[in-house]
Amino acid sequence: MASTAVIDKAAPTRPVKYGSMSRDRAWALRWSYFFLMLFAIFSLLPPIYMLITSLKSSAEISAATNPWWVLHPTLENYIGLLTSNQFLTFFRNSALVSIFVVTITMLISVPAAFALARMRFWGSATLATGVFLTYLIPDTLLFLPLFKMFAAVGDLTGIQLINRWYVLLIVYPTLTVPFCTWIMIGYFASIPKELDEAAIIDGASWFQTLTRIFIPVALPGLIAATIFAFTVSWAQFLYPMVFTTSTDQLVLPVGIITTLIKGDVFNWGQIMTGALLGAAPPLIIYAFLMDYYIAGLTAGATKG
Amino acid sequence: MADVTLRKVIKRYDDVEAVRGIDLDIADHEFVVLVGPSGCGKSTTLRMIAGLEDITDGDIMIGGDVVNDVPPKDRDIAMVFQNYALYPHMTVAENMSFGLRLKRYPKAEIKTRIDEAARMLDIVELVDRKPKQLSGGQRQRVAMGRAIVRNPKVFLFDEPLSNLDAKLRVQMRIEIKKVHQKVRTTTVYVTHDQVEAMTLADRVVVMNHGRIEQIGTPNDLYHNPATRFVAGFIGSPAMNFVPCRLEDAAGKLHIRLTDRLAFPLPPNRAARYQGVPRNEKLLLGIRPEHITEAKAHPEPGIEAFEVVLDVTEPMGMETLIYFTLEGAQICGRVNPNAGAHDGGPLRLAVDLNNMHLLNEVTGVVL
The missing domain is CATH 2.40.50.140 (Nucleic acid-binding proteins)
Structure with missing residues (x-):
């Protein structure tokens, strides 16, 4: 701050507040911590409540004791779910759907984003906007037409799509591909133009430029897109609810609701446990991939 | 190595004519500098020689072959960019060898060439580093190394020194001249700095408004300018x-x-x-x-x-x-x-x- 004072010779004299900047910063930090704490409490309370409830027996849940305290901790809910074939089937279906959807999404949206960001062709800008607009159409608007379509395909070709988990592999990419393409366009556009020109002069084809330069350089973006695609397909509720009905075809979120709520009997302990277990894979993936989510991977490419 | 010839080369963007009919003969082994104020079409000309820009009209020949429709990778050229354009995820050695690896050169050959170029550019101890661990001058050396290992017909330099500080620029200028004396590759070099043009070039091409004002040796341009633009552009303080x-x-x-x-x-x-x-x-x-x-x-x-x-x-x-x-x-x-x-x-x-x-x-x- 001293240097500022020196440069500012011509300015009218006023009391120079040395360190005023850091004081402002300290206040900003204090307030941001306050609101972050508030936010953290707000968003962590439900999972903590779920964790507490999942450790209780059904009797204790319905007893009139302090709901925030476990008197007789038990793992019976966990053991019950993890030894139930049904629950493991839901889990397997969810995993299969998510892994396939992430793969399909990346295989489509990465080359699409590269083409839209770099290979300027007629209408590419309009197409890029169009891709994003499709993402804005709510799925509640689409599930009925889609259902009719899949039913019609089943009638015409005999290929059974309704009530099969793999129908979700067709439906989910309509949600994930536009968004992932859009964020990858953004990442690819931030890569300096000279980098692909250098690659082209070095003799790389478009495909080699994509695989050997763009994908490694845009890895943080690729990971962000992967996380997004995984989260969307793992947590999707409406579509599987509509398109799958048999218990062997259900994915986790729908499975928990349909099998653990029997009439008006809510098996709260197991519902909480199932939800917690279901939330575990995205959490693990976030934690694991965040290590690779290194900002500024392009540092050193150009003058920067 | 090869000569480069431009015949009535024109580049038009929509309504704007960036390059308005350029005729230029660059001899084998020659170091030619295109110089002029920004927007004079010098970079566009270089990029057309590289094949990064299509030419609207005219012919470009490298080694006697018309390359108008030849893609950049088949023109056997190497280019050094203003902002280096190093691949950030690759080490110095990988950066330099990328082109050779794409062409499936044998590993031993690649290693020999990298060692040779690294020695020439004094970056032997840097070959395992990533670009972000290098200073500006070192990055520029690596970018030159990437061009040298390819052993191309023509080197193209697009304002390679303009991101360096004044002292380093003088030093790298001498380096570039030394490298050219060793490898003798035909070189086309673009700059807006007339001192760079004078010191490096065998022949200087002064451009203005998409046209060539004058072509000549540095001394020729200095003592016998053809136009007011050249007279005023070459020399500091100006005429x-x-x-x-x-x-x-x-x-x-x-x-x-x-x-x-x-x-x-x-x-x-x-x-x-x-x-x-x-x-x-x-x-x-x-x-x-x-x-x-x-x-x-x-x-x-x-x-x-x-x-x-x-x-x-x-x-x-x-x-x-x-x-x-x-x-x-x-x-x-x-x-x-x-x-x-x-x-x-x-x-x-x-x-x-x-x-x-x-x-x-x-x-x-x-």
């Missing part, structure tokens, strides 16, 4: 231009600058300008080093006159002086001991043997 006209007095051809100031022309100049109409609006072009302090015994063609200085700039080995003549600011270079000071009078001498006479309207040097 002075003073409005003037010719007149005949006492049987000799004179050049009249102001009502009170006129000089007789030396015989060789007088002969050269004899045919110029006397009433034509002209410009006297004179370089600062030809305006010095007056000596006791001047040589023929050197004329003395008195001025009042506006400003002086002591540079150590010389002092730059500035004064005004007919509204034009004139710069001269005098001995530091000549007694020049701000606002003071000084007797100066102008060396008319090195003068230029320009048509004020067309800007052509007569």
